[in-house]
Amino acid sequence: SQKIEQNSEALNIQEGKTATLTCNYTNYSPAYLQWYRQDPGRGPVFLLLIRENEKEKRKERLKVTFDTTLKQSLFHITASQPADSATYLCAPGSAGNNRKLIWGLGTSLAVNP
Amino acid sequence: DAGVIQSPRHEVTEMGQEVTLRCKPISGHDYLFWYRQTMMRGLELLIYFNNNVPIDDSGMPEDRFSAKMPNASFSTLKIQPSEPRDSAVYFCASSLDGRNGPQHFGDGTRLSIL
Secondary structure, three states: OOEEEEOOOOEEEEOOOOEEEEEEEEOOOOOEEEEEEEOOOOOOEEEEEEEOOOOEEEEOOEEEEEEOOOOEEEEEEOOOOHHHOEEEEEEEEOOOOOOOEOOOOOEEEEEEO | OOOOEEEOOEEEEOOOOOEEEEEEOOOOOOEEEEEEEEOOOEEEEEEEEEOOEEEEOOOOOOOOEEEEEEEOOEEEEEEOOOOHHHOEEEEEEEEOOOOOOOOEEOOOEEEEEO
């Protein structure tokens, strides 16, 4: 069955450093992949989308890569700030008319001042 | 613009009672999704609608769950009868037509069945 794996352990980093979160998938060939941020008690908020023909996508301090050979996406936050502390979810999606996303469990990031 | 609005934010009820969760999507969005989130299983898609029509309800756990979308601005998810294992956070999300469009989530309903 399709499986999405994200770092299960919380990631703790120092303010100003780069945070790197991993999303691996198996038994799946997504056409695109979305990343969301979720704060406690709130719904997920969309951050970035990357398509299978794109190797890298950037938005301000965020960068996402998509390696279809390794079946992996990496999510980077550069110059991290305490306000970046949250849970980050990856959600690959397939081509075609099905609008379903398959969601990872998320990785908790804590940026320490 | 208002985002996706869900009500109630919290619901505590006893096993066997009927539970109705409500969602108002963002105006102009023609896709609406209902999710359930737990620590163990993460976000699970229950059902989604396009232009008020249910498209895929394969994630609905059993017949006790039902969802309706009577018009473009309102949807309900009903559980009858409720069971303790239904305790979770239920999210509604909407999106514009578009193959890979981002989904906009409400802040969820935290449901506790005693």
